[in-house]
Amino acid sequence: MxxxxxxxxxxxxxxxxxxxxxxxxxxxxxxxxxxxxxxxxxxxxxxxxxxxxxxxxxxxxxxxxxxxxxxxxxxxxxxxxxxxxxxxxxxxxxxxxxxxxxxxxxxxxxxxxxxxxxxxxHKPGIATVMPTAKGRCVIMDVGANVFPKPRHLLQYGAMGSVFAKHVLNIEKPSLGLMNVGEEEGKGHELVQKTYELFRNSPLSERFVGNIEGRDIHRGAVDVVVTDGFTGNVVLKLSEGVLEFVVGLISHEVIGTLSAERDQAALALKTLLAKYHYSAVGGAPLLxxxxxxxxxxxxxxxxxxxxxxxxxxxxxxxxxxxxxxxxxxxxxxxxx
Amino acid sequence: MxxxxxxxxxxxxxxxxxxxxxxxxxxxxxxxxxxxxxxxxxxxxxxxxxxxxxxxxxxxxxxxxxxxxxxxxxxxxxxxxxxxxxxxxxxxxxxxxxxxxxxxxxxxxxxxxxxxxxxxxHKPGIATVMPTAKGRCVIMDVGANVFPKPRHLLQYGAMGSVFAKHVLNIEKPSLGLMNVGEEEGKGHELVQKTYELFRNSPLSERFVGNIEGRDIHRGAVDVVVTDGFTGNVVLKLSEGVLEFVVGLISHEVIGTLSAERDQAALALKTLLAKYHYSAVGGAPLLxxxxxxxxxxxxxxxxxxxxxxxxxxxxxxxxxxxxxxxxxxxxxxxxx
Structure with a gap:
């Protein structure tokens, strides 16, 4: 090819x-x-x-x-x-x-x-893969479509699922809608209408409903559906928090060790390489x-x-x- | 009182x-x-x-x-x-x-x-304080107003600044608008119009322009202005990434140490207590x-x-x- x-x-x-x-x-x-x-x-x-x-x-x-x-x-x-x-x-x-x-x-x-x-x-979107406590999840969209319509988000759920299934090998990917609370009816009109579309679609059996910011890295779902504005913030913020936390721990935890300091620093470096974006392979425009x-x-x-x-x-x-x-x-x- | x-x-x-x-x-x-x-x-x-x-x-x-x-x-x-x-x-x-x-x-x-x-x-908003590599920043709004108008965001910038100045003791707080890129003209209509409002307001001298997700924890600005939907995701996602990274490091770095394992675990615990939300004091509805x-x-x-x-x-x-x-x-x- x-x-x-x-x-x-x-x-x-x-x-x-x-x-x-x-x-x-x-x-x-x-x-x-x-x-x-x-x-x-x-x-x-x-x-x-x-x-x-x-x-x-x-x-x-x-x-x-x-x-x-x-x-x-x-x-x-x-x-x-x-x-x-x-x-x-x-x-x-x-x-x-x-x-x-x-x-x-x-x-x-x-x-x-x-x-x-x-x-x-209707409109292409960018999917990206993020590490979670349970493995990996797909987030879509992360920036192609910053003001989407509900039907775009429904399609992102479908496209993200296909990617999760055939590229990440997740047999039946679960889907969640990024929102400010778990309960139905939360958030603005876009997510409220999108929620309804998912509930009334063939994807409904794999749609777990709304998820919150803290659920992503816990691995609550395999596919996170969101508008490109929020998704872009999620992607870059995750990078920023990682950088911040690793900086703090390097200094205030590993930096205070003596005999095992080098060993700890090496283990941290190995860990970070495993989760570095260079290992993920870029984000597909689906x-x-x-x-x-x-x-x-x-x-x-x-x-x-x-x-x-x-x-x-x-x-x-x-x-x-x-x-x-x-x-x-x-x-x-x-x- | x-x-x-x-x-x-x-x-x-x-x-x-x-x-x-x-x-x-x-x-x-x-x-x-x-x-x-x-x-x-x-x-x-x-x-x-x-x-x-x-x-x-x-x-x-x-x-x-x-x-x-x-x-x-x-x-x-x-x-x-x-x-x-x-x-x-x-x-x-x-x-x-x-x-x-x-x-x-x-x-x-x-x-x-x-x-x-x-x-x-026009409309109240919730401000929250987040730790950064340079100290602390205020983010407003984090959930009261999930679909604001540009004039609401302008006021959030002003209210967040007053909070930063008089409660966090930051003399001239810098302001940034949460967006998907730094360049003017990025993002959806809400942030484009809000950008213009800031540029043409008395806050313009402290307004640094658009910031991205990774800038928050780097401490790029003292006050981050955003809609309540994005702000809520930012707040909860930060919590989730912290939890995820600390879990990984506890297991894959500190867990591999021997003589200094307890010392490292204690240092991590102390560090987390310093940044725990219980030390921050809740979020004001301004x-x-x-x-x-x-x-x-x-x-x-x-x-x-x-x-x-x-x-x-x-x-x-x-x-x-x-x-x-x-x-x-x-x-x-x-x-």
């Missing part, structure tokens, strides 16, 4: 993208990577560390969307940016998927502009034709390789076919 | 409320506590551990709002519930403030129904006449005592007078 990699995307330029491609090619024998980016910058990198012959192609793109650039402006001013060129390859059927660590808004905008949504999809994986802007080789691996896996398990089938079983919904 | 305590509020009934009152009376010589609740349950508790004569009163209330009860129904069905009776004492000028660990929705509903808002206030402090439902003696202490402090520093003055300087706003 062929995956396009936005070779210019991310905070660190093309180097970690080329490095990540090398790692991914080594562990995915069925993979070909199409590096999309500035040929002048890519050629020396490829010359310095050659990738397997016949399994790497370069497609030149003259422009790059900066990390802080407004997506709408970038779409207008930089039609030949690497990320949009990668979407074009996908739209033309030249690749099966794309991976980008670039400006998330631009990745999403490229996909939304292409309008090549899967049959029945609901579009083909596979799209969005990586953290600060991704290095390993994170890019994980994302290419997840993209390949999503193609292999025919995730989109399963999403289309699941959505077909849902009520259309006017909300 | 006189503070009413909803003696029936919380998961543990009247005992921790009476215990908390005892602690608060010992450390606040100017305080009188009015215990509002079922006299039949309170009398034996007071007989078993007498409180300082002349500084405790009991006002009988025959009903209790359950923790899971819908606030609107409770208001209709239980007019003589302890929390509503406490609001009545406040409305009558019988007390200067109230503290409750009961059903948060009912506490807020009692205050909103009383319609005794401070002059100029914007109402009088002082109202909302406590965690699982509050025990120490948390109730902290909340009574904060209520007394808010009265002492004349927080409401300062809020009224700050709001008077703001544009009225149609949004």
């Amino acid at each position: 062929r995956i396009a990699l936005d070779a210019m995307g991310g905070d660190h330029g093309p180097a970690p993208n080329v490095g990540g491609a090398a790692l991914a090619l080594a562990s995915n024998p069925d993979l070909t990577v199409v590096l999309v980016g500035d040929q002048g910058q890519l050629d020396p990198l490829l010359a310095a560390s050659p990738l397997p012959a016949g399994r790497v192609e370069v497609v030149h793109a003259a422009q790059v969307v900066e990390m802080k650039e407004k997506p709408a402006e970038a779409l207008r001013r930089k039609p030949d940016a690497s990320v949009f060129r990668a979407w074009k390859l996908l739209a033309e059927g030249n690749v099966d998927g794309l991976v980008s660590a670039g400006n998330t808004g631009a990745v999403v905008a490229g996909g939304v502009l292409s309008r090549r949504f899967l049959p029945g999809v 609901g579009v034709e083909g596979v799209c994986i969005i990586c953290h802007g600060s991704s290095k080789d390993k994170a890019i390789a994980s994302a290419l691996g997840v993209a390949a896996l999503n193609v292999r398990v025919k995730l989109n076919e399963k999403i289309v089938a699941e959505l077909a079983a849902l009520p259309k919904g006017d909300e | 006189r503070i009413a305590l909803d003696a029936m509020g919380g998961d543990h009934g009247p005992a921790p409320n009476v215990g908390g009152a005892a602690l608060a009376l010992a450390s606040n010589p100017d305080l009188t506590v009015v215990l509002v609740g079922d006299q039949g349950q309170l009398d034996p508790l007071l007989a078993a551990s007498p409180l300082p004569a002349g500084r405790v009163e009991v006002v009988h209330a025959a009903q209790v709002v359950e923790m899971k009860e819908k606030p609107a129904e409770a208001l209709r069905r239980k007019p003589d519930a302890s929390v509503f009776r406490a609001w009545k004492l406040l409305a009558e000028g019988n007390v200067d403030g109230l503290v409750s660990a009961g059903n948060t929705g009912a506490v807020v509903a009692g205050g909103v129904l009383s319609r005794r808002f401070l002059p100029g206030v 914007g109402v006449e009088g002082v109202c402090i909302i406590c965690h439902g699982s509050s025990k003696d120490k948390a109730i005592a902290s909340a009574l202490g904060v209520a007394a402090l808010n009265v002492r520093v004349k927080l409401n007078e300062k809020i009224v003055a700050e709001l008077a300087a703001l544009p009225k706003g149609d949004e």
